[in-house]
Amino acid sequence: MKTLETSGVDRAMASLRSLFEPTPLQLNLHLSALYNARIYLKREDLTPVRSYKVRGAFNFFSKVIGGGPSTKTFVCASAGNHAQGFAFACQHFGVKGMVFMPVTTPQQKIDKTRKFGGDFITIRLVGDIFDQCYKAAQDFVTETGGTMVPPFDHADIIEGQATVAAEIAAQLPEGETIDRLVMPVGGGGLSAGITGYFADALPASAFLFCEPEGAPSLKRALEAGHVVTLPKVDNFVDGAAVARIGEANFAALKRFSSDQVMLVPENAICGTIIDMLNVEGVVLEPAGALAIAALGLLPREAIAGQTIVLVVSGGNFDFERLPDVKERAMRYAGLKKYFILRLPQRPGALRDFLNLLGPDDDIARFEYLKKSARNFGSILIGIETTARENFTGLIQRFDENGLGFEDITENDILANLII
Structure with missing residues (x-):
């Protein structure tokens, strides 16, 4: 079932080359030996902002601006990767942006967002939690006529995130076919884009979605048959801790079974972060480690001999969290x-x-x-x-x-x- 026009994704991918080269699709020898399979990592932690979020933001800006100058003020609400991708795009296109972040946002994330946006962005710290921050951003858009850049729930964002799949298709060695493609899910933009792009190339059973155990927004929506709002979420995996999956994203993903969504314990994710840091020297944020951690929960015999692609979604890890991550990893082990x-x-x-x-x-x-x-x-x-x-x-x-x-x-x- 085709849910995305690949020609539009290919055009978006070509436009992205003005920002950065394709992120590598790397055969990981450590994981391949561990699972007796061919394990490829799609390294989205190696974009200029260390996450895939810049793809959707760039595509959204491209569609709105249309190649010419713009006097619009763009707006986003985010305490993490979306804010950084948004800021990077503002500076690239030379447009003004307003970033709303919760007062509780770590200073490191505020500084990185300001670095990517430079003089083109203004940061406002509003509210103790994201919902308050997002409400302030919406009010600003209503009052000023600004343009909201959503983090995941928009067709242009989905199309931009789908460029991850377009690059995978181009980078996979000739003759190699994907048996299983594992991707993290937060708001659903990345997974909607990837599954839409590969809809005619891979069977639905080839996709495995993974969510933090404390934020199962996609799994609960698939079980209910409609989008639901979780009463609470565990924010530890901050890049994927979403209480309500996007409407447009769920529309693209509702054809899948809830059994294809694996819930990964937060402490298991911590073990993966420590393992990848110690063994591979790769720094991953919790959401970026989700797909690798999910692999460890599958029966070994079910994946032996397969070709598996894992989407590593980001590497914006705050090292002040390392003692807590190590503690949780040891407890899980x-x-x-x-x-x-x-x-x-x-x-x-x-x-x-x-x-x-x-x-x-x-x-x-x-x-x-x-x-x-x-x-x-x-x-x-x-x-x-x-x-x-x-x-x-x-x-x-x-x-x-x-x-x-x-x-x-x-x-x-x-x-x-x-x-």
């Missing part, structure tokens, strides 16, 4: 756990506990939670180890020695309060 211990208030009790630790167990955190108890004291302890099975033996020794404990590693409420 089963290499770190947190316990609340109930130790008797007697001499030698702590020494007895330490003797229960194995040779590869290391105490990463130790904190008294309640010091005034007469007979017992409560302790928060974090333990790191080298293999997840080490915890099986450790917990068995806890039980055998009558040690009172509670594993709070996966207890989100307690973990958020005290870890």
Whole structure:
């Protein structure tokens, strides 16, 4: 079912060459060996703004401006990659742009957006959350007659993002066919564009969509048969944490089954970020790691021998987040756990506990939670180890020695309060 005119996408791709060369489609030897398959990465983290978002923004500007000078003021609301792509396009076309960002936006993202837009953009910090920021942008458009540049829900944005697929088609080695194409989903612009471009070339079953577990807007919409608004989202994967998929995007994607949408735990994404950084030296943002993380959740036998293309959507990673990402990755891998211990208030009790630790167990955190108890004291302890099975033996020794404990590693409420 054809949902996109490839000729328009090809023209958009040709226009993009005034900005940057095609991002590489790289055969990744590490992942290929790991999964016994041919794994290609489409490196959208290597665009000038380190994400694919510049493609849609550029195409939107091109269509509105039409090649001539413009006195329009363009407007966007974003705290991330869309703002940077928008700013880059403003400077390229020499037009004025107004960027609305939440007050809570990290300074690093504000600075990068200002760098890409230069004197052509103005940044306004409004509201504590995106919804407030977006409302302010809409009000500005109404009051001034400005032109809103949407992040994903527009035909020209979808067409621009589809240039990712056009480049993949041109870059795939001769004779190679794609068995599976894996792409992240936030608002749906990228996935609508890619699936539309390949509609006549690949069967519907070849596409695998991946969303953060805490923001399943496409999966819930496909299950319901219409667009739904999620009551809440986990914003950890900020580049794909969208509460409502775009109307135009869902129209292009509603032909797919909800079973083709894989929900990826946020902590699994953290493991992928750490692995790609340590092994490959590739810096990925959480949304950029989604497709690679999804691959790790598939049965190995189901993908062995296949040719698989993974869209790496972005690399705008704030390294201030690295300690948290590493922490979550270790917890997901089963290499770190947190316990609340109930130790008797007697001499030698702590020494007895330490003797229960194995040779590869290391105490990463130790904190008294309640010091005034007469007979017992409560302790928060974090333990790191080298293999997840080490915890099986450790917990068995806890039980055998009558040690009172509670594993709070996966207890989100307690973990958020005290870890």
